[in-house]
Amino acid sequence: MPFFKTTTTRRQALTLTAALAAAVVSACGGGGDATAGDSTAGTSSGTSSTRATAYAAGPITGFGSIIVNGVRYDDSGATVADDAGRARGRDALKLGMMVEVDGASVSAASATGRALNVRFGSEVVGPVSAVGASSITVLGQTVNVTSTTVFDDTLTGGLSAIQVGDVLEVHALYDAATATYTAMRIEDAALATTYKLRGLVADLDTTAKTFTLGGQLVAYGSIAAADLPANLANGVRVHVRLQTTQVNGQWVATTVRSGVRRVDDGVGAHLRGSITAFTSTVAFSVNGIPVDASAATFPDGTTGIVLGAVVEVKGPTTNGTLVATSVELDNRHARERHGFELHGAVSALDTAAKTFLLRGITVSYASSPTWKDGAEANLANGKQVEVKGTPSADRTKLTATVIDFE
Numbered sequence: 580m581p582f583f584k585t586t587t588t589r590r591q592a593l594t595l596t597a598a599l600a601a602a603v604v605s606a607c608g609g610g611g612d613a614t615a616g617d618s619t620a621g622t623s624s625g626t627s628s629t630r631a632t633a634y635a636a637g638p639i640t641g642f643g644s645i646i647v648n649g650v651r652y653d654d655s656g657a658t659v660a661d662d663a664g665r666a667r668g669r670d671a672l673k674l675g676m677m678v679e680v681d682g683a684s685v686s687a688a689s690a691t692g693r694a695l696n697v698r699f700g701s702e703v704v705g706p707v708s709a710v711g712a713s714s715i716t717v718l719g720q721t722v723n724v725t726s727t728t729v730f731d732d733t734l735t736g737g738l739s740a741i742q743v744g745d746v747l748e749v750h751a752l753y754d755a756a757t758a759t760y761t762a763m764r765i766e767d768a769a770l771a772t773t774y775k776l777r778g779l780v781a782d783l784d785t786t787a788k789t790f791t792l793g794g795q796l797v798a799y800g801s802i803a804a805a806d807l808p809a810n811l812a813n814g815v816r817v818h819v820r821l822q823t824t825q826v827n828g829q830w831v832a833t834t835v836r837s838g839v840r841r842v843d844d845g846v847g848a849h850l851r852g853s854i855t856a857f858t859s860t861v862a863f864s865v866n867g868i869p870v871d872a873s874a875a876t877f878p879d880g881t882t883g884i885v886l887g888a889v890v891e892v893k894g895p896t897t898n899g900t901l902v903a904t905s906v907e908l909d910n911r912h913a914r915e916r917h918g919f920e921l922h923g924a925v926s927a928l929d930t931a932a933k934t935f936l937l938r939g940i941t942v943s944y945a946s947s948p949t950w951k952d953g954a955e956a957n958l959a960n961g962k963q964v965e966v967k968g969t970p971s972a973d974r975t976k977l978t979a980t981v982i983d984f985e
Contacts, residue, residue: 631681631695634842637851638763639676642938643922647680648851652694662700675729675764677750702760703749704768704775710741718776719795721759722749731766746771755855756887774821777838783813798829808837816867839867842896850892857886865892868901875903883908918967925962941976942966953984
């Protein structure tokens with residue numbers, strides 16, 4: 580079984596996806612974005628009556644339950660929703676997805692916690708207009724593809740499987756300095772009924788009711804004033820959904836929501852993201868969330884704290900601002916801190932090929948991983964293990980660097 584790949588073909592998978600999507604829309608009423616999906620965080624909404632005491636934002640880098648920013652969250656009782664506010668199952672969460680987690684009982688010592696609410700959402704949905712050696716252009720946006728970019732089930736072969744004209748969904752970190760994206764996960768979105776784009780408003784024309792977003796001309800005249808962000812202006816971060824065909828060279832917006840997420844006061848936050856606004860090394864925003872770093876420690880120094888830098892920030896929140904206790908550059912020991920990590924029971928062990936399945940993902944141990952609390956000879960179907968590793972070059976499996984018997 581390929582890495583992140585089921586046994587269905589690409590067209591079969593799309594057909595199954597369509598059926599599942601129809602079921603979800605039927606059950607949840609369909610509809611567009613919910614404001615909460617785009618502009619709130621750290622809330623205690625959902626089925627749980629426990630108030631969130633922690634908030635995390637970043638890509639999913641492992642399962643067992645879900646791992647975000649190095650913390651393993653038990654999501655067995657969590658409410659899961661997409662950025663349209665629709666309820667989803669836990670199986671909708673995939674490696675590389677950008678998520679927000681409202682948590683409780685988070686232990687820094689054990690790097691564990693309990694997820695109350697999990698929200699996931701992508702940055703871009705749209706057609707591919709160019710494919711390069713290490714990047715693609717989606718809805719006019721440059722998307723960089725790296726060795727740790729995760730590809731959807733239906734994109735076996737990774738970047739080589741993508742063609743001009745394909746419609747993709749991209750989970751990514753945005754670099755405000757270069758106006759480009761670094762893809763965390765790329766999915767086939769051939770069945771998308773709307774396109775999506777997040778970014779900063781520019782060239783706002785309130786007479787023509789247009790603005791540009793990532794260089795794309797967006798017409799918002801069909802949206803009632805009451806349904807627009809109250810502070811719509813140049814420089815404001817928004818999240819738009821668009822019709823899939825242009826009219827007179829313009830993308831027609833079906834919704835325009837605030838793209839700024841607000842974290843509840845009194846919540847301990849842990850963000851991994853890019854600096855999207857910069858005043859100084861002690862006053863900036865990460866993924867649109869204001870950060871006051873005047874009392875923070877900087878283990879890597881402050882030289883790299885610039886617009887577009889990817890950072891990890893921790894601290895409590897007050898009046899919607901994260902008051903940082905520490906700010907780290909994300910490229911510091913990035914592989915050790917953000918390699919993929921899986922926990923579960925071994926199945927489909929193939930000692931000749933030196934592979935096994937873990938949580939539906941093919942793991943290869945042919946490259947002499949480090950063994951802990953056991954050895955290769957101890958591998959057996961049903962054994963509980965923790966695997967850390969990186970995607971293989973052809974995206975067909977996870978190449979294990981550490982296998983730890985649990």
